[in-house]
Amino acid sequence: MADSTRPKAIRPRVDRKARFQIPPQPFAKQPAAERRCNWNEVVLGFDAEHAVLEAQRCIQCPAAPCITACPLHNDIPGALWLAEQGDFLGAASKFRETSTMPDVCGRICPQERLCEGACVVNKSPHKKPVAIGKLEFFVADTQRRALGGFPVPSIPPETGKRVAVVGAGPAGITVAEMLRSRGHAVTVFEAWPRIGGILLYGIPNFKLDKAVVWQKLAQLEQMGVQFEGNVRVGETLTVDGLLEQGYDAVFLGHGAPVGASPHLPGEDLAGVSQATDFLVRGNLPPEHLPPQQQDGPRLGQRVVVVGGGDTSMDCVRTAVRLGAQEVTLCYRRTEAEMPGRGEERNHAREEGVRFEYLVAPRRILGDDAGRVCGIELVRMELGEPDASGRRRPVEVPGSEFTLAADTVVLAVGYWADPLIPETTAGLEAGRDARLAVDVGTGATSRPGVFAGGDSVRGADLVVTAVADAKRAARAIHEYLTGEVWEANELED
Numbered sequence: 176m177a178d179s180t181r182p183k184a185i186r187p188r189v190d191r192k193a194r195f196q197i198p199p200q201p202f203a204k205q206p207a208a209e210r211r212c213n214w215n216e217v218v219l220g221f222d223a224e225h226a227v228l229e230a231q232r233c234i235q236c237p238a239a240p241c242i243t244a245c246p247l248h249n250d251i252p253g254a255l256w257l258a259e260q261g262d263f264l265g266a267a268s269k270f271r272e273t274s275t276m277p278d279v280c281g282r283i284c285p286q287e288r289l290c291e292g293a294c295v296v297n298k299s300p301h302k303k304p305v306a307i308g309k310l311e312f313f314v315a316d317t318q319r320r321a322l323g324g325f326p327v328p329s330i331p332p333e334t335g336k337r338v339a340v341v342g343a344g345p346a347g348i349t350v351a352e353m354l355r356s357r358g359h360a361v362t363v364f365e366a367w368p369r370i371g372g373i374l375l376y377g378i379p380n381f382k383l384d385k386a387v388v389w390q391k392l393a394q395l396e397q398m399g400v401q402f403e404g405n406v407r408v409g410e411t412l413t414v415d416g417l418l419e420q421g422y423d424a425v426f427l428g429h430g431a432p433v434g435a436s437p438h439l440p441g442e443d444l445a446g447v448s449q450a451t452d453f454l455v456r457g458n459l460p461p462e463h464l465p466p467q468q469q470d471g472p473r474l475g476q477r478v479v480v481v482g483g484g485d486t487s488m489d490c491v492r493t494a495v496r497l498g499a500q501e502v503t504l505c506y507r508r509t510e511a512e513m514p515g516r517g518e519e520r521n522h523a524r525e526e527g528v529r530f531e532y533l534v535a536p537r538r539i540l541g542d543d544a545g546r547v548c549g550i551e552l553v554r555m556e557l558g559e560p561d562a563s564g565r566r567r568p569v570e571v572p573g574s575e576f577t578l579a580a581d582t583v584v585l586a587v588g589y590w591a592d593p594l595i596p597e598t599t600a601g602l603e604a605g606r607d608a609r610l611a612v613d614v615g616t617g618a619t620s621r622p623g624v625f626a627g628g629d630s631v632r633g634a635d636l637v638v639t640a641v642a643d644a645k646r647a648a649r650a651i652h653e654y655l656t657g658e659v660w661e662a663n664e665l666e667d
């Protein structure tokens with residue numbers, strides 16, 4: 176239950192007025208000058224002493240709007256109560272009751288739009304919410320350090336049922352973990368060589384330490400989940416083929432991997448990249464990449480990135496670390512309309528990235544050798560709100576100008592891939608290739624085939640992919656066994 180009908184939990188009585196006076200606690204972060212030259216995580220987080228004090232800022236309000244605002248409905252006040260007693264392992268376990276990856280969500284969720292945005296402590300004299308995300312990853316990391324990895328549940332006797340999961344991103348690996356924990360045999364088929372989805376093939380290490388992804392893989396392997404990399408379902412192996420091979424159910428968690436194009440003249444010039452190609456070449460060692468992407472990005476000194484979301488911020492900050500002298504982000508609205516996280520924008524600014532707001536690209540300019548040498552942009556102003564509720568950018572006539580550039584990266588969004596709906600008879604999808612599902616269960620139009628995450632929503636968030644996957648895993652278990660898998664009382 177995620178709405179106002181959720182029963183109010185009995186919370187410990189605390190002195191709320193006194194707690195409102197506790198200032199936000201400091202956490203460690205790499206200085207900008209240092210982190211420009213390395214790929215390590217920028218936010219190092221709390222130490223134990225400050226984690227306890229920060230957790231004490233939670234006023235344990237019974238209505239807990241933070242729980243409602245979290246797509247996983249984590250029992251945040253419950254976890255923070257344990258954390259403030261110094262019971263970090265208990266707090267981590269509390270998060271893990273409803274989340275397969277608090278270690279990831281704590282680091283990269285847009286908390287300001289979710290739990291922290293709803294936090295009542297925003298109204299304290301300090302006007303800063305409890306740092307829920309940083310506490311979440313602090314306790315989750317503390318637990319992983321204590322255990323040497325993610326906790327591995329004991330697996331019940333095999334049920335004899337086999338499930339194929341397509342895509343090893345947050346949605347796919349959540350379904351795999353949950354169904355394996357019920358004794359079903361699970362095989363994950365993944366197009367990239369390794370598991371992780373965008374957690375590996377997109378989000379850079381400076382935002383999410385890849386050790387977390389490798390430990391997740393180790394946990395799943397210890398549980399007995401099988402992985403097959405370099406398999407793009409829909410090519411040699413199809414969904415129907417998987418069912419014919421005897422899989423009893425299929426989960427489609429193939430994400431929204433197709434980079435959108437602004438259809439600019441000059442997009443085919445050397446030195447112009449799509450965001451994912453730029454990010455994987457820039458951030459990953461060759462052994463994690465297919466042969467055709469193992470040669471690193473071709474980077475010039477002046478880099479222009481077009482876009483405004485999390486992906487564009489990851490691109491500019493990757494360009495800084497690759498040694499570019501001048502990195503500019505171009506976005507067609509203002510900062511207030513930017514969809515990505517404010518904290519990441521601040522990090523980019525601190526690292527020397529220049530922001531050009533209210534500009535849209537017209538064409539990419541090339542030299543005689545067919546290499547990019549600049550980008551023509553036009554200034555915009557904000558008009559009436561569009562369907563998204565954000566004010567629509569409108570061109571200012573005669574305001575064209577040019578920025579010199581040796582590298583242009585296009586980070587203007589992602590679409591779902593039509594390959595799977597096109598190769599699976601009777602699998603309903605929209606014109607934009609997003610799969611049609613029952614929202615409560617993730618069931619598609621094909622019996623025994625379920626879906627969730629970006630393959631259904633389009634490009635969204637890790638936490639929503641995990642939430643979809645949990646609903647689908649419960650529904651698949653019920654489909655396979657007839658047994659109802661009750662959700663935690665806080666959940667949908």
Ligand SMILES: Cc1cc2nc3c(=O)[nH]c(=O)nc-3n(C[C@H](O)[C@H](O)[C@H](O)COP(=O)(O)OP(=O)(O)OC[C@H]3O[C@@H](n4cnc5c(N)ncnc54)[C@H](O)[C@@H]3O)c2cc1C
Pocket residue numbers: 283284285341342343344345346347364365366367371372373374377378406407408409428429430431432454485486489592594595627628629630634635636637638640
């Ligand atoms: C650069 C970048 C930065 C982001 N930053 C954030 C952030 O800071 N915070 C946040 O919450 N979200 C962020 N997101 C969004 C978030 O990563 C996604 O919403 C989330 O990963 C979706 O999970 P998923 O499992 O549905 O899909 P994915 O993570 O995309 O995983 C899908 C997997 O399926 C595989 N696949 C695709 N087609 C096939 C096929 N035919 N056969 C087999 N495998 C296939 C893909 O290779 C991929 O590994 C970011 C996205 C990008 C691109």
